[in-house]
Amino acid sequence: MLTINNISKSFFHRKILENLSFKVKRGDTIALLGKNGIGKSTLLRILGKISQPDVGDILYKNSSIYKEKASVRKGMLYLGHDVGLYPSLSVIDNIKFACTVHGVKVKENSILNTLNQLGLSKRIDDQIKIFSKGMLQSLKYALADLIEWDILFFDEPFSSLDLKRRKIAQDYINQWTSKSKTMIFATHDPEWGLSYCSRILLLDDCKIKIDQKTTQTEINQITKTLQ
Amino acid sequence: MFYTLVRKDLLLEFRTKEIIIPMFTFGLAIILIFSLSFNASQEINHTFSPGLLWIIILFVSSLGLHRMFVLEKEFDAFTLNLAAPIDRGTIFISKVVSGTILLLIAEIMIIPPFVVFMNLSIPSNWPIMMLILIIGDLGIMSIGAIISSLSMRAKLSEILFPILFFPLVSPHLIACVKATNYWFKGIPFINWQSWVYLIITFFIIFFLVGFMIFDFIAEE
Numbered sequence: 001m002l003t004i005n006n007i008s009k010s011f012f013h014r015k016i017l018e019n020l021s022f023k024v025k026r027g028d029t030i031a032l033l034g035k036n037g038i039g040k041s042t043l044l045r046i047l048g049k050i051s052q053p054d055v056g057d058i059l060y061k062n063s064s065i066y067k068e069k070a071s072v073r074k075g076m077l078y079l080g081h082d083v084g085l086y087p088s089l090s091v092i093d094n095i096k097f098a099c100t101v102h103g104v105k106v107k108e109n110s111i112l113n114t115l116n117q118l119g120l121s122k123r124i125d126d127q128i129k130i131f132s133k134g135m136l137q138s139l140k141y142a143l144a145d146l147i148e149w150d151i152l153f154f155d156e157p158f159s160s161l162d163l164k165r166r167k168i169a170q171d172y173i174n175q176w177t178s179k180s181k182t183m184i185f186a187t188h189d190p191e192w193g194l195s196y197c198s199r200i201l202l203l204d205d206c207k208i209k210i211d212q213k214t215t216q217t218e219i220n221q222i223t224k225t226l227q
Numbered sequence: 228m229f230y231t232l233v234r235k236d237l238l239l240e241f242r243t244k245e246i247i248i249p250m251f252t253f254g255l256a257i258i259l260i261f262s263l264s265f266n267a268s269q270e271i272n273h274t275f276s277p278g279l280l281w282i283i284i285l286f287v288s289s290l291g292l293h294r295m296f297v298l299e300k301e302f303d304a305f306t307l308n309l310a311a312p313i314d315r316g317t318i319f320i321s322k323v324v325s326g327t328i329l330l331l332i333a334e335i336m337i338i339p340p341f342v343v344f345m346n347l348s349i350p351s352n353w354p355i356m357m358l359i360l361i362i363g364d365l366g367i368m369s370i371g372a373i374i375s376s377l378s379m380r381a382k383l384s385e386i387l388f389p390i391l392f393f394p395l396v397s398p399h400l401i402a403c404v405k406a407t408n409y410w411f412k413g414i415p416f417i418n419w420q421s422w423v424y425l426i427i428t429f430f431i432i433f434f435l436v437g438f439m440i441f442d443f444i445a446e447e
Binding site: 045048049050051052069070071072073074075076077078080081082083084085086087088089093097098100101102103127128129136 | 228231232235238239242243245298301302303304306307308309310311312313314315443446447
């Protein structure tokens with residue numbers, strides 16, 4: 001589904017990623033692990049075509065996301081560290097806009113249902129600039145629920161969530177996993193990755209140090225690198 | 228998609244009023260400073276007015292452009308546009324069009340006080356001036372959208388933007404001033420139409436350049 005070919009990226013002559021290559025199969029749930037500043041978010045931003053690699057190419061469904069038309073990226077959803085919505089627009093305006101630019105037409109009832117599940121239905125007309133970080137994080141799940149995607153890149157899926165919202169978020173992820181959706185999560189929680197993902201990608205020293213199924217991976221193997 | 232992007236920009240402005248109000252206030256302040264400090268006869272005002280008008284439009288547009296792209300930076304909202312499967316050129320066109328609409332609204336509010344305070348008499352063939360304003364604004368916004376998207380991720384974008392924008396927009400602005408000057412003098416259009424063609428040329432060049440390179444300059 002997704003082929004990453006020799007991706008390299010530097011910031012101010014400092015190498016972040018070097019000749020990274022891997023393939024993502026349909027139905028893979030990948031936990032992208034690594035220390036702070038190692039390049040997890042950078043890699044996700046490159047995959048989401050927000051950041052440009054210095055060299056290399058990415059093929060999505062056998063089409064290059066850099067050389068082909070933008071429409072080949074339909075079905076890719078990137079949810080970054082920040083919410084990526086407009087603070088001065090209301091929840092409903094933001095969701096409608098996000099869905100439209102992703103080529104999805106949603107009915108207001110569907111939006112209300114999703115927001116209801118996330119406990120945000122009463123705040124539908126509020127500008128999101130007054131939202132807490134946890135509420136903004138919940139909005140990302142609303143987007144992922146309403147936008148039809150084939151592959152999801154999600155940076156820190158549980159950041160700032162309280163216990164109740166974390167459970168709702170986990171339910172969403174379980175639901176997507178049961179539908180064999182393809183997902184890549186950048187996370188700092190190796191235990192969660194081993195429990196809920198099918199594959200581990202561990203970044204270290206600009207390269208992929210571990211790329212294997214979670215069933216074959218020991219937690220010590222990961223924590224040793226992360227320490 | 229183009230309509231959705233323009234609608235979003237206008238909706239953002241409708242909700243925040245962070246672009247037009249500062250543009251209008253700033254424009255009005257400059258008009259007052261100019262009119263009070265010159266205190267000149269109508270004839271002298273007529274000579275200087277085209278230049279002054281476009282200087283006001285330049286400052287006002289740079290204020291609006293900067294604010295427009297700052298709104299995209301907050302909460303990393305611009306990534307929503309970049310990550311979506313939409314052509315980056317469409318994002319550029321939408322920025323130029325929505326920016327021009329906002330600038331024209333600001334001009335509608337600024338030009339009447341400019342005429343009153345500078346004690347100007349308006350020539351009868353004002354539709355030509357409307358044309359100069361619209362194409363002039365489109366050109367300014369095309370150049371501005373390129374520079375804003377280039378500088379928006381820079382740490383010192385507030386400084387970088389005018390350093391890059393003002394020199395690049397100068398030839399276009401000079402053509403606008405020249406055309407406005409001839410219009411103010413009431414000279415038949417046929418005698419100065421080359422300046423209007425030059426404005427159109429500048430607009431087309433920067434519009435096409437922006438459309439083609441926006442994919443590269445918008446990305447990190």
